[in-house]
Amino acid sequence: MTKHRLFLIGMGPGTAEWMTLAAWNRITKVSYIFASERLKDMLVNELAERLAFDHSQYQWRIFDGKLTAMVEPLLADLQKGDTAVLCTGDTGIFSIASWLSKVIAERSPNQQIEWLPGISSLQYFTSRLQRKWNDLNILSLHGREPADLERIFKQGDSLALFTDPLHSPRWIAEALVQYGRGDDLMSCGFRLSYDDEEIVTGTVKDFLSGPIEEQRLCLVIVEATELVESTNKNRVNKQIFLNENADLNIPAATTIAENNYTIHLGAGFAGGLPDEAFVRGKRPMTKSVIRSRLVSLLNLTGKDCVWDIGAGTGSCSVEIALLSQRGGHVFAIEVEPEGVQLIQQNGKKFGVNNLTVVDGEAPEIFAGLPLPDRAFIGGSGGRLEDILRYLTDGWHQLNRTTGKLFPRIVVSGVTLETPYQAIKLLQKYHFAVTDIEQIQVNSYRNLGRVHMPKAENPIWLIAADWRDDTENMI
Structure with a gap:
């Protein structure tokens, strides 16, 4: 086992104020820091103004290209001192931490590796929307094929989608409309936690056109509304009981049940079935x-x-x-x-x-x-x-x-x-x-x-x- 440790540190959604105290404490104790140019700038420019952070005492390794290129320098630095790899967001959600841990463990089985979680952009975004996130079907669209997405979009789940340049909000809206989800509520978060943060909310159809720049990466949350079409077995069983006192000759036992939506038509049915029932x-x-x-x-x-x-x-x-x-x-x-x-x-x-x-x-x-x-x-x-x-x-x-x-x-x-x-x-x-x-x-x-x-x-x-x-x- 090498005596030097590798810290994979989640740095939060964007700005330094969302970095955890644990992350800060670990960073100040290492000798080598691997980071993207953006994360280095965040530490150097933002933290230097707030905390006594002397960035010159660290050996910086900048990676903005192929991740495989950082493996050999990382292994070499671990022979000399404790090393941190700064990861965007949280180490547990669409992070390089999982891939890097596996690669390092294969190359150096005795290497000590420690993950430090951060606040993910999903956690930040859902807090801004004031909604929970444990009911979301979370996926990254990076490298996804249309056939993979068809099944997911058709399910009718509430979604959290991490976009890439090929899968913009407009692309997502077009796909959802195709599967009958044009009236679902959709929120897009751009530049989350920064001063120029932008959050746009509307129906899916609203994103078919408009001024949103297509190439900006963002996080998209789609709220499911079509309970009838959903096959999600965890949904609440919604039941509608209609008055059975009037005399309209509708059999009291008439019941329509589909997935988790049940309607009992009583004799006093007077119109106004829920839209989702059709x-x-x-x-x-x-x-x-x-x-x-x-x-x-x-x-x-x-x-x-x-x-x-x-x-x-x-x-x-x-x-x-x-x-x-x-x-x-x-x-x-x-x-x-x-x-x-x-x-x-x-x-x-x-x-x-x-x-x-x-x-x-x-x-x-x-x-x-x-x-x-x-x-x-x-x-x-x-x-x-x-x-x-x-x-x-x-x-x-x-x-x-x-x-x-x-x-x-x-x-x-x-x-x-x-x-x-x-x-x-x-x-x-x-x-x-x-x-x-x-x-x-x-x-x-x-x-x-x-x-x-x-x-x-x-x-x-x-x-x-x-x-x-x-x-x-x-």
């Missing part, structure tokens, strides 16, 4: 709060024939179908192939047998369908007037043979022009507009000890009753 893919989806208001505005009886025009993922169709168990039926009309598939998947997942998916473009695909008692137009493809004309012509003819009809319709939109256009057309085709609402919901996500807001786009809902040959007033 298979979504890459399609936009009407959010839970909006769906709750939508089914209220439709004034469902449980026996209605309902058209969901531009059904998207089918989230509204499913909720309406669950509320139409007294003989009602929902026709989910969708032209996009991905949407058609998602509606089928969600219908199957919730076990609704009164939902029919209609694959085609409105209004041409309407031929052959029974006229609706209620209609929700979530997407018209720019053909709102054609849709309203078809409905009112059909209702007018049916009304002449069967008596008074009282159909009701709800139109949704996100643009400022939608309510103006919708109201004019509804009035033109003999609708009495009863409700004009703009709804914006701000939800908050837990981020450690704080809650971060996540604003949703405002949504217009315009509800109207059709009255044959009546004048309409707002």
Whole structure:
């Protein structure tokens, strides 16, 4: 055993103030110091001003290139005196300490080696975000192949990602969006602990564009939000129990369970299933709060024939179908192939047998369908007037043979022009507009000890009753 010791010292996330006292004590007792140029500058420039640190009494060995080049000089110095190798962050997380210990032990089996932990950039970053870090899936992207990352990104875990020049925040965002995680919360930490430290937080989608410099190394934390898609067995089993007192003929035993998400549908289900409960893919989806208001505005009886025009993922169709168990039926009309598939998947997942998916473009695909008692137009493809004309012509003819009809319709939109256009057309085709609402919901996500807001786009809902040959007033 050599009489001289090797100290592998974690130096913290960046500046000298985050170096531990133990690290300082060891450094002052060695003869040789191996360090990067940055870590040497930190000691020489920062500590010299604060402490009596005479850097000239040490033999400095600078390594900024291949690590293998430092092995022989290190072994030689250990024959002469105690030696320290300064490591960025903590010795236990993506550090040279593990590799170097193995190499030195192979070359000099009797060499005394001591690790001194430091504050890692991950510890520092999570403390700045005021969140724990023991639930994170931690990995370095350096040298990773896309196939390796696909499995990790798909799992739905909360992630801590150490970037490299090839895997920038924008690259990470593009990959996460591809796997349906565009709404997850993402935080990027640049130059952590320095005076020009920068921490940027937003949704994953926010990082698809913007002023962030792509070549800067950083630490990225992604907060998992899609509990339904997660296969992480350590997640809390989230259960939703819905009121079972009302009489809507939904079997009390109806249960949807997927991974660690369980929903018990009681007889009093009144809409507003959690967004995470639906298979979504890459399609936009009407959010839970909006769906709750939508089914209220439709004034469902449980026996209605309902058209969901531009059904998207089918989230509204499913909720309406669950509320139409007294003989009602929902026709989910969708032209996009991905949407058609998602509606089928969600219908199957919730076990609704009164939902029919209609694959085609409105209004041409309407031929052959029974006229609706209620209609929700979530997407018209720019053909709102054609849709309203078809409905009112059909209702007018049916009304002449069967008596008074009282159909009701709800139109949704996100643009400022939608309510103006919708109201004019509804009035033109003999609708009495009863409700004009703009709804914006701000939800908050837990981020450690704080809650971060996540604003949703405002949504217009315009509800109207059709009255044959009546004048309409707002």
